[in-house]
Amino acid sequence: MSVRDRHDDALHVLARENQTLLDTVLVGIVFVRERIMLRCNRRFEEIFGYAPNELDGRSTRVLYPDDEGFDYGGSPYGALAKGLTHQREQILARKDGSTFWCRLYGRAMDAAQPQLGSVWLFEDVSERKAEELAVRGLLLEQQAILDNASAGIVFLKDRVVQRCNRRFAEMLGYTPEELLQCGTRFMYPSDAAWREAAHVYPVLARGESHAREEPLLHRDGTQLWCRLTGRAVDRAHPELESVWLIEDVTEQRAAREDLELRVRERTAELAHTNQRLLAEMAEREQVENRVRHLANHDELTGLPNRRLLLDRLAQALALARRANEQLAVMFLDLDRFKTINDSLGHPVGDALLRGVAQRIVGIVREGDTVSRIGGDEFVILLPRIESETQAAFVAGKVMETLAQPLRLEGHELHVTASIGIALFPSDGETPETLLRNADSAMYHAKDAGRDNHQFFAAQMNVTAQQRLELENDLHHALQRAELFLHYQPRIDLARGRMVGVEALLRWLHPRRGVIHPGGFIALAEETGLIVRLGEWVLREVCRQILEWQRQGLPAFPVAVNLSPRQFGQRHIAERIGEILLETGVSSSLIELEITETSLMQHTEQTLGTLSRLHKMGLRLAIDDFGIGYSSLSYLKRFPVDQLKIDQSFVRDIGVDPTNAAIVAAIATLAHNLKLAVVAEGVETHEQLDAVRTAGCGQAQGFLFSRPVGAEHVPALALRRWSADAR
């Protein structure tokens, strides 16, 4: 082989090695002269999508998507001529027209002879470029978010501001630039608060986000409340990098606090209203219960009232009928309750009624009903009794318990009761009948002297009927002139002379004959007729005085009884004055007898009435003295002239030393008060001796004279009684 051949062989080898090298590298390589591609490696053709050798001899224009790109591609040749390496990134075009990002490196083969051409390396950087663009896009997006976020956003690293948006900086009074690389201590009001804020990092380390509200410091020193929500960028090192969303919630918080305050106030208000409503409801319930209770109970004693009694009685009757049993209705009325009530006052009367109620309730069985149906009237319902004896036994127990003295407000009271008993079925089958019949039986017990019990008997209803008739008749008695007066003399014991008479009313009943006051005065009191009867008596007395005067009799006073109801009339003194004026009788000739009990009612009013009567010149006597309750202080103040000792003390004066002592005590009291003292009901010489010995200056009674017609009075007026009244 010649030298030339060997030289050619070596060139061939070198060419093959070059080609292999060119084909193996991952970048496209092209040799260009005057913008004509002379040779390229396979990778270059692949990048642009051409077949092998397809580009050889073609203009580089095909590598550009447009002329503009091609023109731009020609720009670096000046630099190449200076021997520099040119590099750029540019969008180029594949054979199929698609474009891609390419990185180009170019260098002249010989800078001194640029016409020899240049070598270009092409690298397809589409993927990287796309990634870069994506990252750039993300960054732009992020920046846009940061810039436009309404909340503050800050990136911290080691609690130092790395990046923040404008909102965050403005929130604290800074620009974002001012805050870059600032430690976060500046935004906390104190070291302690700043240290406290570090406690969040363990939370972030768990991958949890953290949110809390805390006060941050504005540049001007004011505090604002912010809600901070943080999350670690890398949860393994939360303190290193974290991102925080910060919202100014000062106004929200103020609004919330205001709202909370208003909610608290409203809640308190509601609670208060609720409480008030509950209280009102409870009160209303109490009132309703009370109304219900009052509808069925007596307010004073708390016992069932008439309504509840009737209800229970109806039920008990139904049961008794079904079980073929007996029951008893007991009507109980306290004896002389009115006297106690009037003389000691209503508070004592009320306390007495309560005491009586308690005592009765204390002795009856469970299942019995004790009720108060009015004033001093109680009804006891005893269901399931076996016999009349059992009812009598209960009545006995009631009387026994009432017999024990009651101590009330400093008084020791002895009360008794009259009890009427009606039995089912023998005395009635309805509540009304049983009650009515027990009531009649009670009246019978009263008539029988009080402090006892009586079983109903049919006759009692007849008596009640008669009482009704009597009431009717009494209404007509005045018009029919059926009333008349008897007079009983009052004797001065020392002189044996009549010193006055007492006018006593009588009723000549057309069928029953003469009826004494005991048979109708109480009825007249109850019905109110007593006022008209009383006026008639006074006029009749005046007329009779004038008649006696006309007959030439020496003048003497005539006593007229005033019942409690008459005396209690508001203008009684004026009314009496009018009658005296009308008739022309001197007031000194009229004596008014008022019972002790009647006087001790409404004592101040009594005092006024007595004073007016006294000033008018009338003489005043306290009748039936000793059986009521007198207040000595009032007795002293009442302008009375005379005490008339009740005949009950005179009756047994000879046999009962106590009565003698009482009469003597009353006489002494009367003398001390400078009052005349009259013993009433003197029937015997023994009684006369006794009352005289006791100190009574005057006496009245059958021993001297029974009450007589007016025509007999002149003889009595002129008569002289000896010391023993013979």
Ligand SMILES: Nc1nc2c(ncn2[C@@H]2O[C@H](COP(=O)(O)O[C@H]3[C@@H](O)[C@H](n4cnc5c(=O)[nH]c(N)nc54)O[C@@H]3COP(=O)(O)O)[C@@H](O)[C@H]2O)c(=O)[nH]1
């Ligand atoms: N408001 C009015 N009351 C009147 C009037 N007239 C009478 N009365 C009151 O009736 C009560 C009974 O009166 P009377 O049945 O007339 O009885 C009087 C005397 O007959 C009776 N008396 C008198 N002496 C004796 C006696 O020795 N023994 C005895 N057993 N009875 C006697 O006493 C009655 C008079 O009592 P007093 O009035 O207390 O002086 C009678 O109490 C009157 O209150 C009237 O017009 N209005």
